[in-house]
Amino acid sequence: MSEYLLLLLSTALVNNVVLVKFLGLCPFMGISKKMDTALSMGLATTFVITFTTAGSWLLEHWLLIPLGIEYLRILTYILVIAAVVQFTEMVIRKVSPPLYQVLGIYLPLITTNCAVLGLPLLNVQEKSGFAVSLIGGFGSSVGFTLVLVLFAGMRERIALASVPPAFSGAPIAFITAGILALAFMGFAGLVPH
Amino acid sequence: MITAIASLTILGAILGLILGVAARVFRVEGNALVAELTDILPGSQCGQCGFPGCSGAAQALAEGHAPVTLCPPGGRAVALALAAKLGVEADVSGVQDARPMIAEVREELCIGCTRCFKVCPTDAIMGAAQQIHSVFREACTACGKCEAVCPTESITLQPVQLTLHAWYWHKPVTQTTIAA
CATH class of the missing domain: 3.30.70.20 (Alpha-Beta Plaits)
Structure with a gap:
């Protein structure tokens, strides 16, 4: 049990998918202007990543390896990802039309979020078991959500601060992201290797 | 080769089926009036009305926030059609009947x-x-x-200069334009 908790902590904080592995930077920059939309985006991505890591693992071990067609891995994963994203879009559109409006183009773009494809591929590379894959995927997406919300909170404050004209807008956002990444390196000592 | 094609095809079909069922279950009953108004509007999303595209304009029309004469490219014909659909009086005197x-x-x-x-x-x-x-x-x-x-x-x-190439038959006079 404690092993899984450690895994959750390590994927969420120590090996954070955005700030340590540098995956999924597009929504990290694009959807982090407001905190509540960042949170919704994070939750939608969490849902997608958790389901795709589970689905990809099952397909990998029940379909691709038995049939010897591992070379179709990326294609298969993308198929699963696209289906899950489409499903999420339908649900959000039904459940919360304003959220659907706010997330806009970034919702279908979860499909091309490289974290979503990257995590199942990393699981394959590390030959993880099903539970480890699932928890790792969930932990990583929780880390993604956490970082997105943190960053959105910082950007909300920066929007009110007086930033020198040369840095205003995207540059200060990138600098903030860099400092946040540095801060996350501090978690490296949290989990013993 | 055959297994690869077959397995991906079957996978795609299964996922498609699931999505199809989900689309039924989670269908959004959009406002039917908005859809009809969107059909009347030109659909070029030019934004001259001040709304983000024709569907935004149709939304505003359906909620009564916008006058039926909001669409400059549509001209008199669209204003009259919108007024007929919404059952309101339209003052089309200010609408330039847009010459092509x-x-x-x-x-x-x-x-x-x-x-x-x-x-x-x-x-x-x-x-x-x-x-x-x-x-x-x-x-x-x-x-x-x-x-x-x-x-x-x-x-x-x-x-548009009226030449043999640019001349069209007039559109048939519809019931809505006669009524107005």
């Missing part, structure tokens, strides 16, 4: 800045940087966005 207009480039002024074709909602302007742009007559909806961004006033809306 078309954007035209004055070649001696065009500097090839590419601003006009970036804003064109129907991709009706052809050109490249430092090259004189030209307009596809069939695609231009005369929304006027290009006119607004042109730095040299080289692109302007001009009435």
Whole structure:
């Protein structure tokens, strides 16, 4: 049990998918202007990543390896990802039309979020078991959500601060992201290797 | 090879089936009136009404926030059709019955800045940087966005010259226009 908790902590904080592995930077920059939309985006991505890591693992071990067609891995994963994203879009559109409006183009773009494809591929590379894959995927997406919300909170404050004209807008956002990444390196000592 | 094709096809079919069922379950009953109003509007998303595109305008019309005369490219015909659909009186005296207009480039002024074709909602302007742009007559909806961004006033809306090629039969007089 404690092993899984450690895994959750390590994927969420120590090996954070955005700030340590540098995956999924597009929504990290694009959807982090407001905190509540960042949170919704994070939750939608969490849902997608958790389901795709589970689905990809099952397909990998029940379909691709038995049939010897591992070379179709990326294609298969993308198929699963696209289906899950489409499903999420339908649900959000039904459940919360304003959220659907706010997330806009970034919702279908979860499909091309490289974290979503990257995590199942990393699981394959590390030959993880099903539970480890699932928890790792969930932990990583929780880390993604956490970082997105943190960053959105910082950007909300920066929007009110007086930033020198040369840095205003995207540059200060990138600098903030860099400092946040540095801060996350501090978690490296949290989990013993 | 066959297994690869078959397995991916079956996988795709299964996922498609799941999504199809989900689309039924989670179907959004959009406002039917909004859909009908969107059909009446020209659909070129030119934004002259001040709403983000024709569906936004239709939403505002359905909620009663916008007058039926909001659509300049649609002219009198669209205003009357909207008024008939919404059951309101339309004051179309202020609506110019848009004469067919078309954007035209004055070649001696065009500097090839590419601003006009970036804003064109129907991709009706052809050109490249430092090259004189030209307009596809069939695609231009005369929304006027290009006119607004042109730095040299080289692109302007001009009435379409009535030639044998530009002449059309008039549209049939519909029930809505007779009623109005």
